[in-house]
Amino acid sequence: MPPRLNPPKQAVTEILPPSGWRAPALRQLVGHGDLVYFLAKRDVTVRYKQTIVGAFWAVLQPLLLAAVFTLVLGQLTDVPSGGTPYGLFALAGMTMWLFLAGAVGRCSDSTLASSELISKVYFPRMIVPLAALAVPAVDFVAALAVLIVILVVTGHPPGPELLLVPAVFLMAIAVALGIGLWLSALVVRYRDISLAVPFLLLVLLFSTPILYPLSLVPNEYELVLSLNPLVGVMEAFRWTVLADAPGPGAAVLISVGISVLLLASGVLYFARAEQRFADVI
Amino acid sequence: MPARSAPGGSDSALCADGIGKRYTLGAVQGRLLSERITELLRRQRRFSSPGATGGRDFWALRDVSFEISAGEIVGLIGRNGAGKSTMLKVISRITPPTVGRAAVRGRVGTLLEVGTGFHPELSGRENVFLNGAVLGMKRREIMRKYDEIVEFAGVQRFLETPVKRYSSGMYVRLAFAVAAHLEPEILLVDEVLAVGDAEFQRKCLGKMRDVASHGRTVLFVSHNLGAISRLCERALLFEAGRLREDGPAAEVISTYMSSTAASKDAGLADVRDDAPRLGTAEARLRRVRLTGSDGAPLGALHLDERFRVSAEFEVVEAVSEVVFEVGVSTFAGDRLLTANSVDREQPPVPLAAGPREVTVELDALLLPGEFMIDVGVHRPNGTTIDFVQGALRFSVLNAAEEGHDHYPWNVVRGHVRPRAVWSDVRAPSGDPVEDGTRG
Numbered sequence: 001m002p003p004r005l006n007p008p009k010q011a012v013t014e015i016l017p018p019s020g021w022r023a024p025a026l027r028q029l030v031g032h033g034d035l036v037y038f039l040a041k042r043d044v045t046v047r048y049k050q051t052i053v054g055a056f057w058a059v060l061q062p063l064l065l066a067a068v069f070t071l072v073l074g075q076l077t078d079v080p081s082g083g084t085p086y087g088l089f090a091l092a093g094m095t096m097w098l099f100l101a102g103a104v105g106r107c108s109d110s111t112l113a114s115s116e117l118i119s120k121v122y123f124p125r126m127i128v129p130l131a132a133l134a135v136p137a138v139d140f141v142a143a144l145a146v147l148i149v150i151l152v153v154t155g156h157p158p159g160p161e162l163l164l165v166p167a168v169f170l171m172a173i174a175v176a177l178g179i180g181l182w183l184s185a186l187v188v189r190y191r192d193i194s195l196a197v198p199f200l201l202l203v204l205l206f207s208t209p210i211l212y213p214l215s216l217v218p219n220e221y222e223l224v225l226s227l228n229p230l231v232g233v234m235e236a237f238r239w240t241v242l243a244d245a246p247g248p249g250a251a252v253l254i255s256v257g258i259s260v261l262l263l264a265s266g267v268l269y270f271a272r273a274e275q276r277f278a279d280v281i
Numbered sequence: 282m283p284a285r286s287a288p289g290g291s292d293s294a295l296c297a298d299g300i301g302k303r304y305t306l307g308a309v310q311g312r313l314l315s316e317r318i319t320e321l322l323r324r325q326r327r328f329s330s331p332g333a334t335g336g337r338d339f340w341a342l343r344d345v346s347f348e349i350s351a352g353e354i355v356g357l358i359g360r361n362g363a364g365k366s367t368m369l370k371v372i373s374r375i376t377p378p379t380v381g382r383a384a385v386r387g388r389v390g391t392l393l394e395v396g397t398g399f400h401p402e403l404s405g406r407e408n409v410f411l412n413g414a415v416l417g418m419k420r421r422e423i424m425r426k427y428d429e430i431v432e433f434a435g436v437q438r439f440l441e442t443p444v445k446r447y448s449s450g451m452y453v454r455l456a457f458a459v460a461a462h463l464e465p466e467i468l469l470v471d472e473v474l475a476v477g478d479a480e481f482q483r484k485c486l487g488k489m490r491d492v493a494s495h496g497r498t499v500l501f502v503s504h505n506l507g508a509i510s511r512l513c514e515r516a517l518l519f520e521a522g523r524l525r526e527d528g529p530a531a532e533v534i535s536t537y538m539s540s541t542a543a544s545k546d547a548g549l550a551d552v553r554d555d556a557p558r559l560g561t562a563e564a565r566l567r568r569v570r571l572t573g574s575d576g577a578p579l580g581a582l583h584l585d586e587r588f589r590v591s592a593e594f595e596v597v598e599a600v601s602e603v604v605f606e607v608g609v610s611t612f613a614g615d616r617l618l619t620a621n622s623v624d625r626e627q628p629p630v631p632l633a634a635g636p637r638e639v640t641v642e643l644d645a646l647l648l649p650g651e652f653m654i655d656v657g658v659h660r661p662n663g664t665t666i667d668f669v670q671g672a673l674r675f676s677v678l679n680a681a682e683e684g685h686d687h688y689p690w691n692v693v694r695g696h697v698r699p700r701a702v703w704s705d706v707r708a709p710s711g712d713p714v715e716d717g718t719r720g
Contacts, residue, residue: 010466013386015372015382015385016378017380034414037414038410042411045402120393191313279376
């Protein structure tokens with residue numbers, strides 16, 4: 001390559017001591033879009049290279065779980081599920097839940113799993129939890145397709161609300177990323193946080209109307225429960241895919257507000273914590 | 282903002298101003314939240330006792346300032362823990378400084394190890410893209426250089442094979458090929474040349490020269506003083522976190538050598554019991570020393586410098602006749618020179634029990650580079666009593682002790698520079714050049 005005669009004026013980067021709370025460098029994040037893509041591609045490729053059933057795993061999981069819950073809850077306790085058969089109700093719930101749980105779990109593990117990268121190369125660290133969303137997202141799309149097919153085949157085709165699924169999915173990403181950013185930054189500093197993640201997920205599974213409808217919760221608790229940002233996502237998702245599910249109410253608005261707060265604070269906390277990642281990881 | 286902190290002149294690429302980096306020992310690793318809570322509780326009880334945090338402060342870098350112009354190749358030298366690698370990490374923004382500021386102009390590429398981010402399950406092709414992106418390349422840039430990278434690495438036939446099936450040589454070549462095609466304005470390299478075979482190392486050094494000749498700046502951390510002296514015009518010497526000297530590479534290396542010569546670990550290696558060794562073990566090599574012909578310990582040799590190798594053995598059982606062997610090999614394990622104590626009709630010697638030392642003086646005429654010393658003791662019939670390969674490492678610098686003698690080229694071919702007597706240039710004898718009709 002011939003030497004460039006007129007090198008373009010290069011940008012000067014300042015390197016300063018850590019500054020505590022600071023604005024996240026979102027523009028840099030965009031500049032590293034290709035890295036997000038290749039890390040995400042790596043995760044997805046490796047995942048499907050290593051599993052025997054490949055993409056079927058993404059579909060099998062919600063089906064099996066929904067079947068189990070239908071047997072246990074649907075048959076033994078007769079949970080009301082609106083006009084939809086309980087099996088379909090549980091399948092819709094599981095499809096969204098597996099995305100949320102997978103995304104939170106993978107995000108929170110992502111920083112420690114990438115400790116080698118973080119201590120050897122500079123890039124905006126937020127790329128790591130962001131890329132960790134890829135596998136659960138791909139799984140979700142596969143599971144969603146199967147869910148829709150099953151709904152149609154069993155005679156419960158979704159209504160026009162289905163078109164809003166992408167919006168609900170964005171909401172789900174915001175919630176999962178919000179929680180994931182907090183956890184992935186905390187885990188670097190305090191290793192025992194990673195032991196608490198499975199427990200947190202278990203608490204969320206039962207405190208979110210996944211296996212039961214929100215309407216089953218007494219009214220006075222409904223507002224308290226909606227402080228859990230997963231509630232809004234779950235209700236909104238079921239409304240978009242299940243024709244007979246009730247429209248999202250005030251609880252959903254609260255959840256949306258909380259998830260925005262969670263995401264914004266997660267981004268800020270991560271931007272503060274990432275400055276010292278390489279020293280403690 | 283103070284004007285000093287931005288690279289000053291138009292050709293300044295990098296500027297560090299009063300950089301300090303403090304680590305708290307004992308708190309370096311991630312901790313447990315439960316520990317943190319107990320610690321807070323404890324501090325509450327005996328309030329404000331200084332040092333209650335438990336960690337000791339350690340300054341990996343202290344008050345380091347320098348400025349580097351675009352197109353310079355600068356070597357960073359110093360002992361382990363002197364702060365060289367921390368400096369690279371600060372400049373590359375992997376870790377922030379505790380105090381001070383730095384400014385860099387243009388894109389920074391960091392090469393702290395070869396193959397960062399390689400995934401064993403992915404194919405060679407997939408890893409080229411992944412690793413390129415990790416190092417800061419855009420997808421289009423990688424696509425443009427893809428063929429060149431593959432050719433440089435010489436792995437054309439294995440692009441669809443997962444890299445976990447690669448030989449370690451192929452793996453390293455592919456990883457370095459990606460890194461070598463990174464075209465940042467500032468390239469930070471840490472000791473990556475310690476890997477790969479000699480041929481590949483030569484390729485790497487050539488590539489780094491190339492990078493710099495295109496007006497790019499290279500900062501190069503290495504223990505390989507030979508490579509530093511060949512590659513860099515300028516060097517920075519770090520000592521205990523401080524910048525001790527900044528100047529022409531030859532001078533800085535010479536300061537470093539004289540400072541390490543005074544320290545006891547230069548040119549000396551203790552050989553542990555579990556070191557890889559061969560032999561019947563009546564005697565065991567304990568220690569190897571490299572000294573000048575005046576007996577002063579050396580970590581590196583000048584060009585053409587005579588040196589002595591002393592080997593200390595612990596002799597468990599006396600042996601009536603032995604032959605000592607001292608060899609010089611490349612890091613790749615190719616033996617270059619062998620001296621046996623029975624060479625040129627000298628007799629085998631007896632070896633009594635107890636600690637024993639033998640010294641040999643060599644005039645090895647080595648070219649600049651990195652070498653290792655192999656030591657062995659054998660019976661005259663060839664049975665090995667003890668043999669240790671690579672017992673001690675040393676480098677040969679690209680400068681003679683006196684005068685201006687040096688190896689003239691960037692890339693060193695071969696390892697030995699024989700004493701040679703050249704004739705004058707003249708017409709071939711008995712074959713007059715005037716006769717152009719021959720043939």
